[in-house]
Amino acid sequence: QQQVKQSPQSLIVQKGGISIINCAYENTAFDYFPWYQQFPGKGPALLIAIRPDVSEKKEGRFTISFNKSAKQFSLHIMDSQPGDSATYFCAADGYGQNFVFGPGTRLSVLP
Amino acid sequence: DGGITQSPKYLFRKEGQNVTLSCEQNLNHDAMYWYRQDPGQGLRLIYYSQIVNDFQKGDIAEGYSVSREKKESFPLTVTSAQKNPTAFYLCASTQNGRGRNEKLFFGSGTQLSVL
Numbered sequence: 001q002q003q004v005k006q007s008p009q010s011l012i013v014q015k016g017g018i019s020i021i022n023c024a025y026e027n028t029a030f031d032y033f034p035w036y037q038q039f040p041g042k043g044p045a046l047l048i049a050i051r052p053d054v055s056e057k058k059e060g061r062f063t064i065s066f067n068k069s070a071k072q073f074s075l076h077i078m079d080s081q082p083g084d085s086a087t088y089f090c091a092a093d094g095y096g097q098n099f100v101f102g103p104g105t106r107l108s109v110l111p
Numbered sequence: 112d113g114g115i116t117q118s119p120k121y122l123f124r125k126e127g128q129n130v131t132l133s134c135e136q137n138l139n140h141d142a143m144y145w146y147r148q149d150p151g152q153g154l155r156l157i158y159y160s161q162i163v164n165d166f167q168k169g170d171i172a173e174g175y176s177v178s179r180e181k182k183e184s185f186p187l188t189v190t191s192a193q194k195n196p197t198a199f200y201l202c203a204s205t206q207n208g209r210g211r212n213e214k215l216f217f218g219s220g221t222q223l224s225v226l
Contacts, residue, residue, distance in 0.1 A: 009151070032212035043115075043201050043217030044154070051212070089153060096210045098169065099144075101153035 004092050006102030013109050019077040021105045023090035026071065030092035030100075033066065035075050038087045038104075047088070048075070080109045113138045117202050117218035123226050124189065124196060132187045132221045134202035140216070142208050143185035147171060148199040148220075157200075160185055161208040189223060197224050 005024045013019045023033075034049035050057045050064040050073065057064045063076040077084055090102040115136045124130045136143065142161045146154040156169030160179040174193025179185050189196045200221045205213040 004153070006153075034214070036215075041220070041222075043117075043203070043219050044215075045217065046214045049214075093212055094210060095212075098156050098159070098209055099154075099215065101155075103151060103153045 004090060004100045004102040006090050006105060008105060009103070010106045011108070013080045013107065015080065015082060015109055015111050017080050017109075019080045019084070019107055019109070020074060021088055021090070021107075022072065022074045023102050024070075024072045025092045025100075027092070027094070027097070027100075028071075029094040029097055031095070032093040033064070033073050034091050034093070035062075035064065036089045036091060036101075038089065044089060077107075080107075082109045082111050085109050115202055115204060115216055115218035117200075117221050119221060120219070122221055122223045124223060125226050127191045129188055129190050130223065132189070132200055132202075132223070134185045134187065134218060136183050136185075136202075136204045136216075138204055138206075138216060139182070140204035140206050141182070142205045143179070144203045144205075144209075144215070145169075145175070145177065145185070145187045146201040146203060148201060154201065157187065159209060199223075 035047045036044035037047045038044040048059050048062050052068045061078045066073045087104045087106050089104050093099050118133045144159040145157040158177045160166035176188045202218040203215045
């Protein structure tokens with residue numbers, strides 16, 4: 001119930017390509033779905049977040065797609081750049097809940 | 112600049128030793144959290160505190176202890192009862208309490224290793 005599944009575990013993309021990371025959850029009490037970006041040796045930082053009242057949110061090259069009925073959400077990085085190389089975590093939160101994080105996806109963007 | 116400061120950056124523990132990780136925030140946030148990060152795993156919640164002098168166990172509290180004597184400080188002690196302490200430890204905060212759908216602010220972490 002509390003688990004958030006994330007795939008793939010690692011991803012290699014050419015510069016300019018599209019990176020796609022997928023997550024799925026079970027707990028219907030979750031109503032906030034953020035993505036965090038982490039560089040080696042640093043703490044994660046919020047990248048973008050979505051609430052289930054919308055199906056898509058876009059901020060620059062980053063887009064979250066949300067499918068409430070399937071309990072799935074994904075991160076799309078358009079025009080991927082070498083500077084996007086990092087580990088990405090999806091997460092879920094809800095009233096009275098603790099944040100639950102996916103296991104992470106290590107993205108490498110080749111120049 | 113407001114933020115969360117963790118120290119030290121690297122820490123080594125000997126067998127049977129307790130060690131304390133420091134976390135200080137100047138964001139005036141009410142809630143603070145400690146997470147453990149292992150390679151290939153997501154962040155797991157150790158303890159959290161929503162108010163001074165009060166804290167709650169997270170998912171993996173065994174072998175750890177915390178205190179919250181001041182709003183800005185939330186130190187974590189890794190005790191000798193924690194048999195596998197090697198990990199990257201992250202301190203975080205939110206403006207209000209848990210489950211409020213708020214942004215988590217993270218420190219830069221402490222890498223703890225066993226000698």
